[in-house]
Every structure is written in structure tokens, then in C-alpha cells.
Amino acid sequence: METVYDLLLHLQKNEHRTAVIHKDKTYTYGDLIKKTSKLARGLKSHISYGDRIAVWVPNSIDWIVIELAAGLIGATVVNLNMRYKAHELNYILQHSKSKMMIFQPQLDSYNYKEILEGVIGKTEIDHTAFPSLEYIVSTTSLHDDSTSFYKTLDDFYVNEDVRLEEFKGLSSPESVFNILYTSGTTSNPKGVMHSQRMALLHGYNAGNHIKITKEDILIGGLPFCGIFGYIALFSVLTHQAKVIAMERYNPLETIKIIDKYKATIFFGLDNMCIPFFDMDLSNYDLSSLRVGVVSTMIMDTLEFVKAMENLFENVTMVQTYGMSEVGSFACVGSIDAPLEERVLAGGPPIHPDIHVEIIDPETEEILPPGNEGEMIMKGYNVMLGYLDAPEITRESFTKNGEFFKTGDLAIKLENGSVIYYSRMKDSLRLKGFLVSPKEIEDYILLLPEVDIVQIVGVKHDGQETPIAFMRLKENENLKKEDIIEHCKNGLADFKVPKDVIFIDSFPTTPGPNGDKIQKAKLREMAEEYMTLKKQ
Numbered sequence: 001m002e003t004v005y006d007l008l009l010h011l012q013k014n015e016h017r018t019a020v021i022h023k024d025k026t027y028t029y030g031d032l033i034k035k036t037s038k039l040a041r042g043l044k045s046h047i048s049y050g051d052r053i054a055v056w057v058p059n060s061i062d063w064i065v066i067e068l069a070a071g072l073i074g075a076t077v078v079n080l081n082m083r084y085k086a087h088e089l090n091y092i093l094q095h096s097k098s099k100m101m102i103f104q105p106q107l108d109s110y111n112y113k114e115i116l117e118g119v120i121g122k123t124e125i126d127h128t129a130f131p132s133l134e135y136i137v138s139t140t141s142l143h144d145d146s147t148s149f150y151k152t153l154d155d156f157y158v159n160e161d162v163r164l165e166e167f168k169g170l171s172s173p174e175s176v177f178n179i180l181y182t183s184g185t186t187s188n189p190k191g192v193m194h195s196q197r198m199a200l201l202h203g204y205n206a207g208n209h210i211k212i213t214k215e216d217i218l219i220g221g222l223p224f225c226g227i228f229g230y231i232a233l234f235s236v237l238t239h240q241a242k243v244i245a246m247e248r249y250n251p252l253e254t255i256k257i258i259d260k261y262k263a264t265i266f267f268g269l270d271n272m273c274i275p276f277f278d279m280d281l282s283n284y285d286l287s288s289l290r291v292g293v294v295s296t297m298i299m300d301t302l303e304f305v306k307a308m309e310n311l312f313e314n315v316t317m318v319q320t321y322g323m324s325e326v327g328s329f330a331c332v333g334s335i336d337a338p339l340e341e342r343v344l345a346g347g348p349p350i351h352p353d354i355h356v357e358i359i360d361p362e363t364e365e366i367l368p369p370g371n372e373g374e375m376i377m378k379g380y381n382v383m384l385g386y387l388d389a390p391e392i393t394r395e396s397f398t399k400n401g402e403f404f405k406t407g408d409l410a411i412k413l414e415n416g417s418v419i420y421y422s423r424m425k426d427s428l429r430l431k432g433f434l435v436s437p438k439e440i441e442d443y444i445l446l447l448p449e450v451d452i453v454q455i456v457g458v459k460h461d462g463q464e465t466p467i468a469f470m471r472l473k474e475n476e477n478l479k480k481e482d483i484i485e486h487c488k489n490g491l492a493d494f495k496v497p498k499d500v501i502f503i504d505s506f507p508t509t510p511g512p513n514g515d516k517i518q519k520a521k522l523r524e525m526a527e528e529y530m531t532l533k534k535q
Contacts, residue, residue, distance in 0.1 A: 001201070003071070003173055003175070003200065004071030004171065004200070014214070016030065020244075021245070022244075027061055037072070039153075040069040040162070041166065050074065053076070054093060054098040055079065056101065057103065058247040059221075060245050063245070064233070071175075071196055073167065076176045078096045079181070086118050089119050092181055095191060100137060101133060103116055103138060103139070105140060107247060120136065136150045138151070138153065173197035176194070179191045180194065190389060191389075194384065198380060198383075203231055203235045206234075206329035210291050212235055215264075216241040216242070217262065219244055219257055219265065219266050221246045221249040227327060228328040231329050232328070244263060255276065255281060258286050265289075266291070267294070268294055271298050273294065297517075301442070305339065306339075318337075320346070320347075321410075325382065326379075330381055331346040331347050331349050345419060354379035355403075356377050357412070358410060358418075369412050370414070372409060373411075409423070409427045421436035428457040430463075435466075438455075444468065444483060444487065447478065447482075447483065449477070449478045454469045455469075455497065465498040468497040480499065507525075
């Protein structure tokens with residue numbers, strides 16, 4: 001099962017089963033196949049193999065059908081984050097050379113039509129800026145004469161029934177299925193290209209790893225446009241399970257979904273779950289939830305996992321490692337492992353065909369288990385490359401072109417598990433030792449008064465030294481001297497922060513899987529602070 005055509009043939013065997021629930025409306029796999037085939041035939045009259053369709057649509061039946069229909073005809077979906085603004089949209093539409101743009105005009109208070117008009121033009125497409133763009137397609141009717149050049153998605157659905165066999169051979173496992181743009185914080189984002197094989201095979205293997213069955217129900221709270229939500233979706237579809245598509249993630253709605261639909265699987269980040277801990281959940285039945293696959297970005301991992309497993313009586317939490325270039329779920333803890341293994345950031349590669357090594361970043365020498373270094377990876381899950389960037393693609397692989405260099409500091413254990421520490425560029429070189437900021441952050445988070453902490457390195461007296469940025473929990477008081485003393489009592493002296501800076505909010509960059517704290521901006525703030533302190 002390495003193409004969308006293969007997937008839909010597979011799903012025909014269970015057409016009666018529920019596939020998607022969106023806005024309380026249920027769609028069977030038969031409905032999904034029928035809608036996908038009708039849209040694919042309609043698109044085929046306008047879109048050729050390899051053409052790109054930019055999709056600015058939230059998690060919904062529309063997103064899933066557009067994705068599968070594009071795959072059936074060998075077209076490529078350019079994933080657009082619903083949080084993008086005009087600058088990001090303008091860059092990606094130009095860089096991707098998209099031929100078609102499909103968008104949802106409105107979601108909550110967000111007016112996507114207005115943003116789009118500010119980019120492409122109000123009365124016609126600005127073909128000087130967007131020479132490849134031919135079609136602007138709204139998921140709903142606009143009823144607006146000023147946008148007469150727009151089409152609606154319904155215009156592309158054919159009325160007659162379509163046999164799936166019509167699409168046999170129109171795509172291949174190596175067809176570029178999706179382009180996901182990385183959320184670059186210091187430069188323009190890069191377009192990561194993934195094949196149909198990657199989506200289908202990796203989704204299937206991810207589902208196997210956490211033992212998804214046809215009876216499972218996924219809470220689709222992560223955006224499908226991001227790599228985490230994208231693989232989560234295909235882990236469900238390839239196992240003929242169900243997904244509840246949430247257009248916008250909401251913690252309380254998530255609790256209601258678990259109670260109402262008896263959802264069994266949750267994928268997400270810890271900041272999506274933290275609000276649960278302050279809710280009165282006594283009136284909700286949460287016993288159906290059995291697996292949580294979460295990346296911890298803010299909380300201490302052990303504290304978070306214990307809190308989740310206490311709140312949801314039948315859930316087993318595991319940590320996952322991944323990135324846009326290698327897919328989410330590349331290395332994931334086993335749901336059968338003991339707690340002390342499941343709280344580690346990563347785990348074993350989910351399939352034997354995913355190969356992971358740790359290298360010395362300077363010499364590219366493969367290091368034996370137990371040594372920290374840069375994680376490298378090869379396998380079916382690795383991207384095809386960056387769009388229109390052959391030199392950057394080449395540089396992102398080892399010198400022999402065999403392994404993708406993740407840029408992540410990690411360690412490989414004797415049992416083959418791979419544990420992520422931090423981004424290499426965020427790692428600190430302290431007194432000659434390579435140190436993960438997370439090690440220091442996790443130790444500081446043992447203090448119950450601390451809400452969020454981030455460690456960055458700045459030059460001080462010619463050497464790199466750690467600086468802590470911190471937000472305390474509401475109504476808590478803690479002095480910087482208390483924090484530094486805490487660190488002195490439990491960490492090597494070179495790991496103790498030189499100073500502590502208290503802030504109310506952290507600079508962030510919106511990403512498809514949630515906001516990312518801007519370490520680069522924090523470093524700038526720390527350097528400025530230390531410079532002023534010297535004066």
C-alpha cells in the first residue's frame with residue numbers, strides 16, 4: 001500500500017465503516033471513496049501530473065478529500081497552515097509555483113478571503129507575481145460579484161459516479177504527494193517534499209507501532225497540514241479506523257469528544273493538554289482514551305506523563321521524535337514499555353527500514369551507543385528533498401549522501417532506542433562539554449513554582465555560559481538566587497545558569513504543530529541584557 005490508489009482499493013473492502021466525523025456529521029469509507037473519485041475526475045480536467053494545489057483549509061472532510069483526490073491523479077498538495085498571514089502566504093504561493101489555490105473563506109474570526117485578496121489581488125489574479133496560479137477555489141460559495149474569477153470546490157465535483165479503476169497508474173509511490181514548509185525563524189521556510197510511499201507506508205507503520213485497530217477513534221486536533229497531524233491522519237486511514245476532524249483545537253471540546261464519541265487515541269503537544277489539569281472533569285467519561293502520543297515542549301516530561309495517566313485512567317502515554325524532513329513518529333516509545341522508558345523523548349525506530357545513527361558532527365564518524373552527537377537517519381520516511389533547492393538538499397545529507405542530518409543532539413542506547421535532547425544549534429558548549437539545554441531546564445522545572453523555563457547560551461568572558469529565561473506560575477514568588485542555588489545543588493558547576501531573566505511571555509513563531517519558542521530571539525535578548533549589565 002504505497003499509493004493513494006492502493007489505499008482506496010484497500011478501503012473498498014470496508015465501505016460501510018465510519019471514516020470521518022466532522023461537525024457531528026458522519027462519513028463512511030464508501031462516502032470518502034465516492035467523494036474523492038468524483039473530485040479527482042473533475043480536477044483531472046484542469047490539473048496534470050505534478051501540478052501543485054495549495055490548500056488553505058482546516059481539518060475537515062474537505063481537507064481529506066482534496067488530499068486524496070490530488071494523490072489519485074498524481075498532483076501535489078502544498079500544505080498551508082491556517083495561521084499564516086499575508087507575508088507567509090505570498091512567499092509560499094510564489095515559491096511553490098502552485099497552479100491552484102483552495103481555501104476556506106472564514107474560520108471563527110479569521111477572514112482568509114481578505115488575507116488572500118491582499119496577496120493575489122481583489123478582482124483578478126496578479127499573474128506578474130503569480131505566473132503559475134490559474135485557479136482560486138473557495139470551499140463555499142462567496143456570493144460576491146467582485147470575486148467572479150473565483151470558483152467553488154463544488155464546481156470540480158462531477159455528477160456521475162466514477163469507478164476507482166479509472167485512476168490506476170496515474171501516480172506512483174515516488175510521486176510528490178505533499179510539500180510542507182518548515183517554519184523558518186531566521187530565513188525563508190524550505191519546502192519539504194514527501195512521496196505517496198512515505199505518507200502511506202509511514203502512516204501504516206506508525207499505526208502498527210501503537211496498535212491501532214479498526215475500532216479506534218482518533219481525536220484530529222493536530223492540524224493535518226503539519227507533519228504530526230499528517231502522519232496521525234494516515235495512521236488512521238491505513239487501518240480503517242475513525243478520525244474526528246477538529247477545525248480548530250479546543251481543550252474543552254476535546255474532552256467533550258472523548259466523552260461523546262468514546263475516542264481512544266490522542267496525538268498532540270503538552271501545551272494542548274495542560275488546560276485539562278485545571279478543568280473540572282468529574283461529569284465526563286474519559287475511560288475510552290487508551291493511547292496518548294505527545295511531545296513535551298514545556299512541562300517536565302515525567303510530571304506531565306504522570307498527570308495525564310492519572311487524569312485519564314486507561315491511557316498509556318508515549319513520547320515521539322520526528323520532524324518535517326523525516327516525518328513524525330520516526331522514533332516512538334513502546335506502549336508496552338515501563339514508565340521510565342516512556343518518558344524519554346523518542347524511542348526505537350518504528351520500523352526496521354528506518355536506520356538511525358549518532359555521529360560526531362565535525363568528522364561524521366559514527367559513534368558507539370551511549371555517546372551524544374548528531375542524529376542521522378535514512379529510510380523510506382526521509383524526504384525526497386527541498387523544493388527547488390538542490391544545494392541545500394545536498395548539504396542536509398552526510399557527505400556520502402546516505403543519511404539525512406537531522407541537526408538534533410541525541411544519544412543511541414544499547415537497545416537501539418534513540419533519545420532526543422535538543423537542536424544542535426541550541427546545544428551549549430560549556431567548558432568543552434556539549435550540553436543539552438533541556439537537561440538544565442528539566443532540573444529547574446523540579447521547582448514547583450516554575451511554569452516555563454528556557455536556557456540559551458551567550459558569550460561571557462570569552463566562553464559560552466547558560467542564561468535562564470523563566471516564567472513563574474501565577475501567584476508564585478521565587479528569587480533568581482534561589483534558582484541558581486537549586487542548580488548548584490544538583491548540577492555540575494558549568495551547567496549552572498549565570499543569570500536568570502524573568503519574563504511574562506516568550507517570543508514564538510507559529511508552526512503547523514503549535515507555537516515554537518524562538519531560541520534565537522532569546523539569545524539576542526540575553527546578549528543585550530548581559531551587555532547592559534556590564535555597563
